Amino acid sequence: MYAKRISEKIYLLDTYALGIPGTVGAYLLKGPKPALVDCGYASSYEAVLKGLAEVGVMPSDVRYIIPTHVHLDHAGAAGRLLREMPNAEVLAHERGVPHLIDPTKLVESSTRVFGESIMALYGLPEPIAAERVTGVGAEAHLDLGDGLTVTLMHSPGHAPHQISVLVDGARSLLTADAVGIVYPDLKALIPTTPPPSFDPSQLVATVATLRQTSPAELLLPHFAARKDVEWVFDRTAELVESWVRQVSRMRKQNVGLDQAAESMEKTVAADAGVEGLPVYARVSVRTSVMGILHYLEKGG
Numbered sequence: 001m002y003a004k005r006i007s008e009k010i011y012l013l014d015t016y017a018l019g020i021p022g023t024v025g026a027y028l029l030k031g032p033k034p035a036l037v038d039c040g041y042a043s044s045y046e047a048v049l050k051g052l053a054e055v056g057v058m059p060s061d062v063r064y065i066i067p068t069h070v071h072l073d074h075a076g077a078a079g080r081l082l083r084e085m086p087n088a089e090v091l092a093h094e095r096g097v098p099h100l101i102d103p104t105k106l107v108e109s110s111t112r113v114f115g116e117s118i119m120a121l122y123g124l125p126e127p128i129a130a131e132r133v134t135g136v137g138a139e140a141h142l143d144l145g146d147g148l149t150v151t152l153m154h155s156p157g158h159a160p161h162q163i164s165v166l167v168d169g170a171r172s173l174l175t176a177d178a179v180g181i182v183y184p185d186l187k188a189l190i191p192t193t194p195p196p197s198f199d200p201s202q203l204v205a206t207v208a209t210l211r212q213t214s215p216a217e218l219l220l221p222h223f224a225a226r227k228d229v230e231w232v233f234d235r236t237a238e239l240v241e242s243w244v245r246q247v248s249r250m251r252k253q254n255v256g257l258d259q260a261a262e263s264m265e266k267t268v269a270a271d272a273g274v275e276g277l278p279v280y281a282r283v284s285v286r287t288s289v290m291g292i293l294h295y296l297e298k299g300g
């Protein structure tokens, strides 16, 4: 199953990142003008198409692709999908638009983080024609027809150009990576603080801003719907600050990335009450520790 119904007009599409279910999701907002929020890695585009087919949406029906930010697990497949979606335009934060049109720098910086062999598994994003992308600023409103309207809100911190999407009537908030990762099989939250532009104070401020929208549920890209809204917000803010403190302490003691990541893996495993973490969760932890180290190296 590639698609899961969240509510009348909202579907979670599992993109089966690297073949693994329950790790990278996209959301379909199914109005008369269907919108796809996020779309997974470039190598996941067929899974997205299968999800749409399950929901009965033809690729040519899709009117908007809305990558919440340009990271490869959110926007990687956008260029490839646009080839199948002749009637779709892309909406993204204005600061992310240049990276969608020319992903060269994004691919370079992602390769530095993940290495060539993992990048080959993720797949490379295809450039998107400038005339098919529109940039949005602090806030934008979108009418998908038949009473389905959404608000796109700038939600920096994880990345400076990130947006979150509030479904107005249902008050379902598609958070993007403004909140931490909660994998379905792991009862712990992992902060999402990757390089190169994670900023802890912006991230915590974004959590406060999103909280004010009083969402009824949070729809996480990693992964699925959460009704425990306050817990996710609280835990995100708390752990971002605590991870920065812990990694900073380790850095002062000249602890390197591998050891710091291992140490944070242990705290997540203890939190979840498990012995060890699955490999995809270990990658998440390591990436977050890298982002914090990078932030500290820039001078904090």
Ligand SMILES: [Zn+2]
Pocket (backbone or CB within 6 Å): 071, 073, 074, 177, 221, 222
């Ligand atoms: Zn992500």
